[in-house]
Amino acid sequence: METTKELFNEYLDGNSFNGELDEFEKYMMGVVKDSYEVMLQESPESYPEVYLGIVNDYTFNAIAFKYKNNYFIGLNIGLIRIVKNFYNYLFSRNDVFKEIDTSEEQNPDIDINLSELDNYIDTIGDLFNNYDFESVYPKSKERKNNAKHFAANAVSYLFFHEYGHIVHxxxxxxxxxxxxxxxxxxNSKNEGNLISQCLEMDADSFAATKTISLIKDPEFWxxxxxxxxxxxVFMFQLLSTKIDNLNELSNYSHPIPAIRQMIYLNMVYAFFYQFSEKSAEEIAFKVVDVVLKEHKIVFMDVLGLEKESLAIVNSVNEKVNQHFKIIMNTWNEIRDDLSKYAYGPIAEKKIWK
Structure with missing residues (x-):
């Protein structure tokens, strides 16, 4: 009988990654696997097990698939290394995350400018393949640890997103x-992708809830x-492609970062509201204040992303808000059929006007 590892490689036509991970990458994958094990122990017995593997592909992507009645999640080696490079780059700068001592940092001699993003296929993350980051990393121990911590959490979030596609x-x-x-x-562009966007938003909701709920002590909430x-929020932006026409929002496989960001913030509020309305408001407002401000600094001020492509800008756009409602109403149309295949409870219907 074939093992799940062999099935994973077979499905990928032999394209599973068999190389060596460096210490940083091993740490990231270790956090992902540990988080998954903890979640399984605390989740309904009906939750299925999955095989997590690495795909020998250097693009910024991840996959979830079913093969011979087994579930699999594959993270591209490109995604793992780009996330590592991205956070090493950020924490090696002295103008990002200034609350953490920057006295030992000097901005790397790499000129990254996302305003040059002029195609509609590659994600922002893929552009980080164009630079040599071998010698780019934070100098201080605290900022090195933070780079690893943030990178591992980013990949964990994406893993739980993929797992949400399976569980739900x-x-x-x-x-x-x-x-x-x-x-x-x-992201891909085809006409009529509202159902796909519904499923992506639901997977985001699952990932947000599961990653936050791993922390039990209110002191660390x-x-x-x-x-x-x-x-x-940073991952949403990295996974995005250039969108120049807000009238075509329905034609992408994934919601734009602004909408995914809105879902995350809603889930933060909903999760903490079950314990305390005051805690929910305080934490949600803090996340909005701190994360979105740093998001602007990183992607627009440092990396030069055009203002119109910034998630925080589009989140207050009326067309974006209307599209969010269209997606949620599409959810109402598919929710009952979808529930027949879910391994646990999924979001109820809600009227959006």
């Missing part, structure tokens, strides 16, 4: 309805929400 029945639903046996995290906030 997206994968089996898609197999039954349109023979889609795999979910990719890279705020810090956990902030870490997850940086990890998720």
């Amino acid at each position: 029945g997206h994968l089996d639903y898609s197999i039954k309805t349109n023979k889609n046996f795999v979910f990719f995290e890279s 705020s810090g956990s929400a902030l870490t997850t906030g940086f990890s998720s």
Whole structure:
């Protein structure tokens, strides 16, 4: 009988990653696997097990698929290394995350400017493949540790997003309805992708709830929400492609970062509200204040992303808000059918006007 590792490699036509991970990358993957094990112990017995593997692909992508009645999640080696490089780059700068001592840092001699993003296929994350980061890392121990911590949480968030596609029945639903046996995290453009966007938003909700809920001590709630906030909101932006027409929001496989960001903030509030309305408000407002301000500094001030592409800008755009409501109303249309394939409870219907 074939092992799940062998099945993973077989499905990928032998393209699983068999190289060596460095210390930073091993730490990231260790955090992902540990978080998954903790979540499984605390989740309903009905939650399925998955095999987590690394794909020998250097693009910024991840996949969830079903093969021979087994579930798999694959993280591209490119995604792992780009996330590592991204956070090493940020924490090696003295103008980002200034609350953490920057006295030992000097800005790297790498001129990254995302305003040059002029195609609609590559994600922002993919552009980090164009630079040599071998000697780019923070000098201070505290900032090195923070780079590893943030990077590991970012990859964990994406893993739980992929796992959400499985647990909430997206994968089996898609197999039954349109023979889609795999979910990719890279954005694609085709007409009529509202159902796809619904499923992506639902997977984001699952990931946000699971990553935050791993922290049990109320003393660390705020810090956990902030870490997850940086990890998720930054990841949404890295996974985005250039969108120049807000009238075509329905034609992308994934919601734009602004909408994914809105979902994350809603889930933060909803999670902490069950314990205390005051705590929910305080933590949600802190996340908005701290994470979104740093988001602007990183992507616009440092990396030169055009203002119109910034998630925090689009989140207050009326067309974006209207599209958010359209997605949520589409959820109402598919929710009952989707629930037949879910391994646990999923979001109820809600009227959005």
